[in-house]
Amino acid sequence: MNEQVSIPRTSEWTDRDGIVKRIDIPAPIAMLAELTHRCPLACPYCSNPLELEGARGELSTDEWISVFGQAAALGVLHLHLSGGEPAARRDLVELTAAAAKAGLYTNLITSGIGLTEKRIAELSEAGLDHLQLSIQGATPDLADKVGGYKGGYDRKIAVAEWTHAAGIPLTVNAVCHKQNMDQIGDMLDLAVRLGARRIEIATVQFHGWAEKNRKALMPTKEQVLSTNALVDEARKWLEGIIVIDYVPADHHSTYPKACMGGWGRTGLNVTPSGKVLPCHAAESIPSLAFETVRAMPLADIWYDSDAFNAYRGDSWMAELCRSCERKAIDFGGCRCQAMALAGDAAATDPVCVRSPMRQLLVEQAEIDSRAEPPEFVYRGH
């Protein structure tokens, strides 16, 4: 009982050296649908790729609905409607209704900007199962500064209240970093006050746009340790009131995170124009070519495409990872981080204590964390 679901299908493919590989591939559990890259916010750690896709290239309503149906047939259980800001899509209610009809557990990941009381009621009516609302801080001044959007904080509070009133369960997402980490306790209180059943506290991941803001965002080791302790305590006193999911700063961890639960093992990501990625940052790996739902069925992309098979199993791993007893736990860590920091997506994640690059990474994190924070380089849209 209570095990995360998965079922393997065996797949064969030929790797770049012409060797036939065979591997068990589980059906995906979750799909992140980036409906659009348009967004009113300008967060300095934006997780969208450096090259954004414009509105004209976005999948149509019918194309998205077809993708949702294919995903459900493939075994996807959770659908995350994300962006950019998904509320920027005029057909959001229609897409939500179609996803719910396909049987998918439908979750909206939103900044709240673009949602009204009426639209939230319509989403609820359409069968939205859950809403995740980002907050950038516990005070309007800080939150609006981080998001680069004046009035954003007040709007989010209103959206949380409308969501609660509509009966849609709410998760609060708090991305944390040097400049708001000392407000984590207050953000937890805020989430409880807003009636959230769950809060996700995730430390900024330092690739993509966040790389431009390392000195403004990198938390100090003291901040990380005190946040770890606060989360441990809060989980006790808030048990049964709010569930806390916490992604600690991996630059201060011993081992890398099991990014995406392993490459091509649990989830997939569809970009606004229909490219299918093993994770939202995968386009930062230049050697990979990605298939699109406009040209190939989703199931074929999942099971048979080169990009999804590139880092499945262990044959791609460096010896350091292949001989490591943790390879089935963390799968060698994050490929995009290995690309960004080691210049080789197949390298051991430099966060790992066994990586030869680890010392360098820790020293650089230390320097960035101590720096007087410069002005943010905001994400332009």
Next chain:
Amino acid sequence: MSAAPAVPVTAQTVARLARGVRLREDPVRGQTVLLAPERALALDDIAVMIVNALDGERNLGAISEEFSVKFEAPKEQILADVIAFIEDFSKRRMLELTS
């Protein structure tokens, strides 16, 4: 606006699935899953039976009584198991409880 405090679970407790938590057949994997935000739990037959019994009307004592007759097993043992199950799922904010 604030969340309800954690409620102690007893034979008098009445439970139902919280909004946003639901059972679904998963034909691809041939199982029944309980879906909640960011969670997909594969349930065994007993867990499915308990979840299906949570109608928001009968209390856990009445549900255990029914199972006890159906499976010819001691009611106290079944009640203890059901309470443990409900406590676990309640901590995960998957249930709404009243006493």
